[in-house]
Amino acid sequence: MHARDLPPVSCGELAAVAEELTIVPMDHPVLWQPARPLAPETFGSPELDRVIASMWRTLDQSDDGVGLAATQVGLPFQIFLVDSGDGDHFGLCNPFYLGLPSFEKLDGIEGCLSIPGFWAHVRRPQARIVGGLSPDGVVQTIHGENFLARILCHETDHLAGHLYTDIMDPQTFSGDQEYARHNLLYRPLVQPPVRNPR
Numbered sequence: 001m002h003a004r005d006l007p008p009v010s011c012g013e014l015a016a017v018a019e020e021l022t023i024v025p026m027d028h029p030v031l032w033q034p035a036r037p038l039a040p041e042t043f044g045s046p047e048l049d050r051v052i053a054s055m056w057r058t059l060d061q062s063d064d065g066v067g068l069a070a071t072q073v074g075l076p077f078q079i080f081l082v083d084s085g086d087g088d089h090f091g092l093c094n095p096f097y098l099g100l101p102s103f104e105k106l107d108g109i110e111g112c113l114s115i116p117g118f119w120a121h122v123r124r125p126q127a128r129i130v131g132g133l134s135p136d137g138v139v140q141t142i143h144g145e146n147f148l149a150r151i152l153c154h155e156t157d158h159l160a161g162h163l164y165t166d167i168m169d170p171q172t173f174s175g176d177q178e179y180a181r182h183n184l185l186y187r188p189l190v191q192p193p194v195r196n197p198r
Contacts, residue, residue, distance in 0.1 A: 004037070011042050012047075014048055017054070020054065021075075024071075026163060034161045035071050035077055037078045049135065051075070055068055055073060055081055055091075056091075060083075066084050066085060069158035071158050071159060072114050080155035082148075092130070098131040100125055102125065105126060109121055112154075115165070120173040124150045124154075129143050
């Protein structure tokens with residue numbers, strides 16, 4: 001089922017969300033199903049502001065996370081946050097892919113807050129354009145290249161019910177203890193993976 005076929009999220013549903021959010025593990029059903037779009041009346045509402053503030057607190061408390069999808073905190077809502085560490089700091093609602101400005105793909109290491117302690121190499125587009133709405137309802141067009149493109153793909157995939165494990169190179173899947181060894185043996189990388197999409 002596609003997200004456009006799902007009932008939109010209301011202000012009442014947003015109001016029922018707990019103040020403190022917990023990251024759910026990869027076996028949680030919400031991670032494997034499409035998230036629901038936000039209804040027009042939710043944009044600019046105090047209910048949406050409160051949910052997004054709770055998501056920011058959760059991301060800020062994470063271990064080097066650079067992105068967080070609502071599904072990762074058990075909410076089947078079309079919202080994700082980005083904090084790349086390179087000046088990209090924003091929330092996007094009801095996101096969708098607008099274009100693929102380059103057919104070039106790059107390998108890079110990815111982890112996920114819902115799969116803590118594990119990493120793998122994932123091939124992603126070098127550039128991605130994603131559209132959506134800001135939390136106050138302003139139309140957004142995000143042009144991402146390299147690391148930002150990777151984050152945009154990673155988080156948009158979450159809201160479609162996919163994890164990086166769906167497209168990773170399975171031979172490179174490893175835990176933190178094996179990370180350095182795989183990093184030395186596998187080439188090329190987008191950049192040194194100091195901060196990774198989670």
